[in-house]
Amino acid sequence: MFVAPNLTAVAVFTLFPLGFSLYMSAQKWDLFRPAKFVGLANYHSLFAADPLFVIALRNTVVYTVGTVVPTLLISLAVAGVLNRKVKGISIFRTIIFLPLAVSSVVMAVVWQFVFNTNNGLLNIMLGWIGIGPVPWLNDPKWAMLSLCTVSVWRSVPFATVILLAAMQGVPDNLYEAAKLDGAGEIRQFVSITVPLIRGAVSFVMVISIIHAFQAFDLVYVLTGGNGGPETATYVLGIMLFQHAFSFLEFGYASALAWVMFAILLVLTVLQLRLGRRRAAQEERSWA
Amino acid sequence: MWPTACSSDDDALTFFFAANPEEADARQRVVDAFQRRHPDIKVRTLLSGGNPLQHMSIYCAGGKCPDVLMAWDLTYAGLAARGVLLDLNTMLAQDKVFTADVKADGIRSLYDTFTFYGGQYALPEQWSGNFLYYNKKLFAEAGVRSPPGRWDQPWSFGEFLDVAKALTKRDRSGRVSQWGYVDSWVAFYAAGLFGMNNGVPWCTPRMNPTHLNFDNEAFLEGIQFYADLAHKHRVAPTSSDTQSMSTMDLFTSGRAAMALGGHWRYQTVDLAKDLDFDVTVLPTGPKGRAARSNIGTTGLAIAASSPRKQQAWEFVKFATGPVGQAVTAKSGLFVPVLRSAIASAGFAEAHARIGNLAVLTGGPTHSEGMPVTPQWPKIASLMDRNIGPVLRGTRPATSLASGLSHAVDEVLRSP
Numbered sequence: 001m002f003v004a005p006n007l008t009a010v011a012v013f014t015l016f017p018l019g020f021s022l023y024m025s026a027q028k029w030d031l032f033r034p035a036k037f038v039g040l041a042n043y044h045s046l047f048a049a050d051p052l053f054v055i056a057l058r059n060t061v062v063y064t065v066g067t068v069v070p071t072l073l074i075s076l077a078v079a080g081v082l083n084r085k086v087k088g089i090s091i092f093r094t095i096i097f098l099p100l101a102v103s104s105v106v107m108a109v110v111w112q113f114v115f116n117t118n119n120g121l122l123n124i125m126l127g128w129i130g131i132g133p134v135p136w137l138n139d140p141k142w143a144m145l146s147l148c149t150v151s152v153w154r155s156v157p158f159a160t161v162i163l164l165a166a167m168q169g170v171p172d173n174l175y176e177a178a179k180l181d182g183a184g185e186i187r188q189f190v191s192i193t194v195p196l197i198r199g200a201v202s203f204v205m206v207i208s209i210i211h212a213f214q215a216f217d218l219v220y221v222l223t224g225g226n227g228g229p230e231t232a233t234y235v236l237g238i239m240l241f242q243h244a245f246s247f248l249e250f251g252y253a254s255a256l257a258w259v260m261f262a263i264l265l266v267l268t269v270l271q272l273r274l275g276r277r278r279a280a281q282e283e284r285s286w287a
Numbered sequence: 288m289w290p291t292a293c294s295s296d297d298d299a300l301t302f303f304f305a306a307n308p309e310e311a312d313a314r315q316r317v318v319d320a321f322q323r324r325h326p327d328i329k330v331r332t333l334l335s336g337g338n339p340l341q342h343m344s345i346y347c348a349g350g351k352c353p354d355v356l357m358a359w360d361l362t363y364a365g366l367a368a369r370g371v372l373l374d375l376n377t378m379l380a381q382d383k384v385f386t387a388d389v390k391a392d393g394i395r396s397l398y399d400t401f402t403f404y405g406g407q408y409a410l411p412e413q414w415s416g417n418f419l420y421y422n423k424k425l426f427a428e429a430g431v432r433s434p435p436g437r438w439d440q441p442w443s444f445g446e447f448l449d450v451a452k453a454l455t456k457r458d459r460s461g462r463v464s465q466w467g468y469v470d471s472w473v474a475f476y477a478a479g480l481f482g483m484n485n486g487v488p489w490c491t492p493r494m495n496p497t498h499l500n501f502d503n504e505a506f507l508e509g510i511q512f513y514a515d516l517a518h519k520h521r522v523a524p525t526s527s528d529t530q531s532m533s534t535m536d537l538f539t540s541g542r543a544a545m546a547l548g549g550h551w552r553y554q555t556v557d558l559a560k561d562l563d564f565d566v567t568v569l570p571t572g573p574k575g576r577a578a579r580s581n582i583g584t585t586g587l588a589i590a591a592s593s594p595r596k597q598q599a600w601e602f603v604k605f606a607t608g609p610v611g612q613a614v615t616a617k618s619g620l621f622v623p624v625l626r627s628a629i630a631s632a633g634f635a636e637a638h639a640r641i642g643n644l645a646v647l648t649g650g651p652t653h654s655e656g657m658p659v660t661p662q663w664p665k666i667a668s669l670m671d672r673n674i675g676p677v678l679r680g681t682r683p684a685t686s687l688a689s690g691l692s693h694a695v696d697e698v699l700r701s702p
Contacts, residue, residue, distance in 0.1 A: 030369055031344055031348035031369075032344075032348065032366075032370060033369055033370065112530075116530045116531050117528075117530055118527060118530065119530075119531040120530075120531075133527070135527050137530075138526050138530075138679070139679075226668050226671050226672060228671060228672065228675060229675050229676075229679070230672055230673075230675055230676060231672060242668065245338075245341050245344075246340075246664045246668070247665055248344060248365070248369075
């Protein structure tokens with residue numbers, strides 16, 4: 001009885017849309033005319049007849065790797081630094097976590113100014129060291145790198161919060177023992193901290209992959225609704241939006257959404273299994 | 288004042304449109320004039336968000352389609368093909384006097400723009416084709432002769448380029464301090480406009496084509512000429528150059544001598560009180576026969592599902608008829624579509640700063656249409672993706688003949 005309101009909300013806002021989109025993925029529907037059953041045709045078109053799907057998938061993978069790997073490395077380093085008991089550390093923690101409070105769209109608009117080719121902060125700074133203006137958002141070769149940079153900047157605070165919390169749970173006596181054995185700070189970090197926060201690292205990785213795979217808002221604001229220039233930032237999120245709301249192909253967009261869901265599900269399950277296997281191996285080695 | 292949802296708590300006629308605040312005021316004047324004449328019909332205006340087509344689609348899909356809808360030449364076909372818009376021939380057939388008046392006073396090609404699958408899905412209310420604004424003071428300072436003031440007095444691509452070169456100034460470091468030409472329209476559409484002015488239409492037939500002329504040599508030469516303005520001749524800014532300042536700001540601040548745009552830019556230019564400007568026609572390529580603008584037009588349509596079709600028809604008739612068009616002409620915010628309104632004293636008074644008024648008054652009759660197809664959103668997306676490299680100077684326009692042309696034709700031929 002007490003959970004009924006929550007259950008109703010889940011049913012209406014989660015289960016129904018999920019079921020409806022699965023149903024729609026087997027239909028041809030443009031919002032106005034009655035939906036027409038097409039079976040697996042939408043999936044077939046996606047895999048066999050749409051060259052942009054391969055491009056979008058490739059771009060999404062590049063974006064995901066380009067976001068998740070630097071995010072993990074940077075947030076591990078930042079959390080390691082913030083975990084030190086230094087005077088004034090709370091001020092640094094606040095600064096590091098600030099991007100968490102800013103909306104993605106606002107952030108992207110600010111970064112547009114930073115990436116401005118002729119008058120952007122980044123190119124002005126590069127100019128000081130003699131490097132000519134880089135067309136960050138206008139050139140297909142640079143656009144994805146720019147996008148990943150903003151995405152990493154946005155993702156690091158959240159990842160750092162999680163990793164810092166995990167680091168603070170590592171017992172101090174392990175570090176003291178390591179110190180007595182002559183281990184330096186880097187050795188302590190690599191051999192004690194990282195193995196003991198593996199669960200948190202795994203969690204951050206799963207969440208970051210899911211977020212990166214669903215990228216839309218940053219791309220839409222920074223490089224436009226077509227995922228340009230050319231197809232440089234045409235990711236699956238942009239493809240889905242374009243088919244649903246520009247081309248009014250809701251059936252096709254639903255099929256794409258389910259393909260994205262399937263890919264993420266497989267990735268997450270694989271990652272969890274690998275994590276469990278590694279944890280089991282470690283337990284055996286401790287025993 | 289501008290509700291953004293179609294509530295069903297009253298029986299008012301709902302009118303959906305997109306506009307900036309000043310244009311919204313001008314439209315309200317048309318609505319007010321209508322209500323004075325038809326006090327029994329209450330009108331509620333609905334102002335569109337950033338993407339009118341999406342906004343409209345969501346209203347209509349949710350069963351709250353506004354009664355009267357603003358329709359755009361490039362996108363209305365998608366709604367017409369899906370049965371959202373009423374075929375106004377049903378109304379025109381019952382209103383013989385109005386039909387005869389419109390036929391006599393209207394510009395045929397603008398009405399034909401909204402004719403699709405034999406139906407008339409909107410009546411035009413304004414012409415928004417492109418032409419060139421130019422800074423008279425910069426021309427005089429550089430000793431450059433004024434460009435032509437009428438569509439039947441063409442100037443060539445070569446003459447245009449010479450003028451743009453003469454008006455482009457660089458500082459000692461080589462950085463451009465004044466551009467000869469800037470573009471305030473969608474770049475890949477503007478490129479096509481130069482292709483069209485090299486004597487080749489976008490497509491034949493215009494309605495529901497199965498092929499666009501992206502494989503036509505002359506059309507591609509026009510596109511290449513446009514791309515070369517920025518990358519070969521350096522008389523126009525690249526997309527990087529305009530990231531920090533809009534092209535219209537460059538023009539109104541005297542840092543660009545010519546700007547391509549439609550009448551929708553007039554308001555911005557008119558606000559620059561120190562700017563001494565006029566308008567001229569688009570240049571014609573070596574294979575072109577006459578200077579041409581594009582039939583950019585918006586019209587008024589009625590939702591097929593509207594329960595107030597007769598009231599909606601009265602409103603559409605009023606806004607696109609002589610009285611509404613006279614109000615439109617006086618507003619100075621739009622170019623009307625009835626010859627009587629275009630030639631009216633009110634229109635001339637509202638454009639007192641323009642010497643070459645014939646560029647505006649002759650624009651609608653010297654315009655050629657862009658393709659009308661339900662597939663336009665996909666075509667526009669393909670154009671953006673494929674013409675982009677040409678406009679960045681990384682690929683020649685001839686590359687479009689094999690890439691873009693096939694992709695576009697495939698989309699046009701798919702059901």
